[in-house]
Amino acid sequence: MANFDLLVNKQKHQVDVDPDTPILWVLRDHLNLVGTKYGCGIAQCGACTIHLDGVAARSCSVPVSSVGGKAITTIEGLSAKADHPVQKAWIEHDVPQCGYCQAGQIMSASALLKANPNPSDEDIDVAMHGNICRCGTYVRIKAAIKTAAMSK
């Protein structure tokens, strides 16, 4: 066990955990931020996507010891009032079915738009490739990303 100082959603936290603990479980079990989801544990499904310094990362495969001073953003910290363009677009398109993967989808989509404000269909497919939706809401996700891009 060791102490780690983390910056999560602009707030400082200190956690005492094993160094190999993935950020996912630090968020969920230690900081009670359960919006970041466990799906596979091996960075294959994207349900656990967060931002590290604004870049999408699979939190299930990022050990807490490797984060250092990077700013962690989770779905809970994406916007103060649920008004990030991607969140608004998700509501506008009524994207979710079961909803479980959507936090990860939104975090991947928001990271994409930050890096590439006007993505093509292919850009979207590439950036979102790591996010599985078993319910099959891919068509709506793509439409919502385009709406969010337009609204910026």
Add this chain to the structure above:
Amino acid sequence: MTTFKTTYNRRAFLSASAATGGGFMLGFSWLASCTAAEEQVAMLTMPEAWFDINAFLKIGDNGIVTIYSPNPEIGQNVKTSMPMIVAEELDVDWKNVIVEQAGLNTKKYTRQVAGGSQSIRAGWDSLRMAGATARRMLMEAAAKQWQVPVEELTTDAGFVKHAGKNQSIGYGELAAAAAGMSIPQEVALKEAKDYKIIGTNVKNVDGPKIVTGQPLFGLDTQQEGMQIAMIIHPPAFGMKVKSIDDTAARSMSGITNVFTFTSYPEGIEKTWSDANAFPELVAVLGNTTWEVMKAKKAVKVEWETISKAENTADHIAGFEKTLSEKMEVARRDGDPEKAFSAAAQVIEKTYSAPFLGQSTMEPMNFFADVKADSAELSGPIQTPENMRKTAALALGLPEDNVNVMMTRMGGGFGRRLYGHFGIEAAMISQKANVPVKLVYSREDDMTQGTYRPAYMVTYRAALDENKNLTAIHIKGTGIRESPVFENRFPAGAVDNYLVEKTQLDSNISTGAWRAPRSNFIAGAEQSFLDEVAEAMGKDPIDFRLELFDRAIKNPVGEKNDYEADRYAGVLKLIKEKAAWDKETPGVHRGVAAYYCHNSYVAQIVDLVMEAGQPVVKKVWGAVDCGIVINRDAACNIMEGGAVDGIGHALFSAITFKDGKPEQENFNNYRLIRHGEAPAEIETFFVENEVHPTGLGEPGLPPVVGALANAWYKATGERKYHQPFMAEQKVLG
């Protein structure tokens, strides 16, 4: 106006004065502090007082209405659509409605199950009655207050009105008096043409919580003093625990307990939903999920073999052998043997599909807090009533002392019909004497499946010298279940018809998977009919319409489980909407139609070739599910069905080697991903006033056939064995 006798589920109404809903949520910090209710109420003004009208709704003194959604939510959107039906008959403005998930309460609700696409169909009467009786009681309260006959009153969006006297009063002001009214013996129901909420686009009531990551799912459960529990199950079907050495695991940080346990004690009566391959398991308990995950790997378990270790190759050989032998005859019309022996041409094709995992994105999990005389269970479950029944027996508690709360589910697809994980959580909590959240890793989830059975079916068609279809012969088998429905189309449309079926035993646990059996047989049947139409020189839609015409005018046989005119209706609609008769260069099209779970669906898949590969550009869907409750949500679930059907047909398979599933996680179990989904999906509805039926399943089965048929058009290659993208037979 239709009237409705209020006899159906009357107990729900007679118990109106009892407290509803909220009480079941106490004790769960996140449920208590972050309900959908409170979030919506933030935008509304909370009432000073609530008045329970019946089991489905309560009305606040300011006119805000809380509607309890009785059924489990797995992503089929019933948490929005079921309350819409209540709100419609109550005649309230949807903006003033708060939705809450009801707990399991068999005294108040019937069929609290998510399965078989039946929530809307089975709930239609009781949901309408809940709204309509409440509306009537409000009107009677107003009539009493105004001293006028109730017949002179009308309602409009949360107000009772008297046109003659130009009076209007809000439901909130009437709620206290209405709650004391006797329940009407008969109520008037709206005509479909007067619907204001049903048939519109209402957004998912949990949408705001989903996009902000608020706790909603079972896996999000937190409770003071709760331990994380995980299980270790045998690595292969046909094995059980012999002994464990937990010395190393127990010494690891955060680990509080390790033990073996039996989730189904000897002699207890099980329900169908207790299907489960591994009743004896190892439990590892600890403070946090990661610590328990690590400790699991440190537990040394010795396994023993108790039944045969099965292999996929053996399954294929078993299917092929059984298909070459005589089977149980499930249906015989005319003289099929004679028709085949007289045939000028016989077309025979065999189709197969492998085991599949349900792959809910939220792995199996459940919370249990078992005390000496009671138990609190909470989590994602499609069959809460069965879980309560079995949990009570397994724990040795009276059923009344076991409470089951349903959380929003991160997918179901049939997997959460089988609630062994809830029983496991309960038994672990009882044995360890702590509240536990049982968490399955993805590997646990995928390798302890209730898999979609593997299937194989052979279709034969006899054509005479004039290329008329004279007979069809279907022979189907599967692991623990035949895929064949003997009385479904094309039965009833062909003079000579023979259906044979059998099933093979296995120690691999199988169960429902989105549109059971239909998810395979629709693709096989619709691919085969495409091939028959081609041999007959007919357009695939025209050929099907001729068969339906026959089934309408002069059906063959006594029992045909479909309405041929509605079946033909969706084909005609898709033919028109997709402009089937108009060819577009470079676009290769396949069509299919199927009826299951009480709804009719026709789909057309448009494929194009890109870099030598077929790519799905668009799926067109036509649906007859009767009255559409929530139009945009219905489109969403149809889109999901299409993506899901295409994805699994192309990519997914669970295979077995020495009893062990060869796929353990999403690195080697392929699910469809963003770039592989159709670019566009468009859905059309047959507009009618037939009582509504469900859509969770019917949108999936036909698309597999439409895909295979389009594939043939694009490549000249017929696809018989799923997954289509596998290089060789997987199964097959």
